[in-house]
Amino acid sequence: MLKVRVIPCLLLKNRSLVKTVKFKKYNYIGDPINTVRIFNELEVDELMFLDIFASKESRDINFEILKDIANECFMPLSYGGNIKSLDDAKKIFAIGFEKVVINSNAFNNLELIEQIAKYFGQQSVVGSIDVKKGLFGGEHIYSRHGKKREKESVVEWAKKLESAGAGELLLTSIDRDGTWSGYDIELTKRVTSSVQIPVIANGGAGSISDIAEVVGRANASACAVGSMVVYQKRGMGVLVNFPDKKSLEKALDSVVE
Numbered sequence: 448m449l450k451v452r453v454i455p456c457l458l459l460k461n462r463s464l465v466k467t468v469k470f471k472k473y474n475y476i477g478d479p480i481n482t483v484r485i486f487n488e489l490e491v492d493e494l495m496f497l498d499i500f501a502s503k504e505s506r507d508i509n510f511e512i513l514k515d516i517a518n519e520c521f522m523p524l525s526y527g528g529n530i531k532s533l534d535d536a537k538k539i540f541a542i543g544f545e546k547v548v549i550n551s552n553a554f555n556n557l558e559l560i561e562q563i564a565k566y567f568g569q570q571s572v573v574g575s576i577d578v579k580k581g582l583f584g585g586e587h588i589y590s591r592h593g594k595k596r597e598k599e600s601v602v603e604w605a606k607k608l609e610s611a612g613a614g615e616l617l618l619t620s621i622d623r624d625g626t627w628s629g630y631d632i633e634l635t636k637r638v639t640s641s642v643q644i645p646v647i648a649n650g651g652a653g654s655i656s657d658i659a660e661v662v663g664r665a666n667a668s669a670c671a672v673g674s675m676v677v678y679q680k681r682g683m684g685v686l687v688n689f690p691d692k693k694s695l696e697k698a699l700d701s702v703v704e
Contacts, residue, residue, distance in 0.1 A: 452670070454671050457476075457479065457494065458673070465499075467625050494522055503592040508529060524543065536563045568614075573617050574615070575616070588600075614645075623650035631650065658670045676689055
């Protein structure tokens with residue numbers, strides 16, 4: 448197992464996998480079940496599935512596809528997408544997922560995180576924060592997959608999620624999503640230095656060096672990867688893959704004590 452978790456973050460739309468760029472346009476990637484089988488063969492340590500349209504479209508969780516994924520998958524799984532209640536979380540965990548990712552519904556019901564954490568343990572809840580820079584400087588948190596701007600500041604919201612019981616945070620730069628331009632180091636460092644729980648950096652990964660950089664310079668505890676594990680290379684076709692583990696270990700050894 449790698450010293451730092453490198454987690455393929457896979458985006459669901461109905462029963463398909465897609466990949467976005469800056470939370471806007473998306474491309475079809477393939478069938479999630481076939482993709483899980485490939486990641487099984489690649490011996491990936493962990494997978495994350497996010498239904499990016501569930502909260503945006505106020506759509507119910509597709510438990511059937513989650514069952515199909517869990518039945519096929521050999522590694523720990525997390526799921527996010529319009530989880531509205533403790534009962535939703537119970538169903539997801541009963542299916543075989545180990546963690547739930549909460550984003551939009553935390554803004555109008557922060558107690559949801561507390562309820563799930565008390566019932567299943569703090570390690571079972573990932574608080575998700577989507578951040579976008581403003582036209583005139585500054586930055587803003589968005590919910591509903593980039594549709595709704597929230598009033599909370601990034602650091603204060605991170606602290607609130609931690610206080611509510613989140614065991615870790617998924618921090619996504621909307622501006623970097625799907626760009627292969629590297630993680631937002633400054634944003635990640637600001638959040639990691641303000642909370643005690645692990646932070647998963649997300650948005651922009653394009654190489655092993657990007658992963659090593661956000662761990663070494665911004666103290667990310669884990670890295671979510673999207674484009675670089677579903678495409679051959681930037682600008683090329685779909686190819687489900689995972690970075691060479693020996694190369695990853697070598698890069699991470701230089702930044703992890």
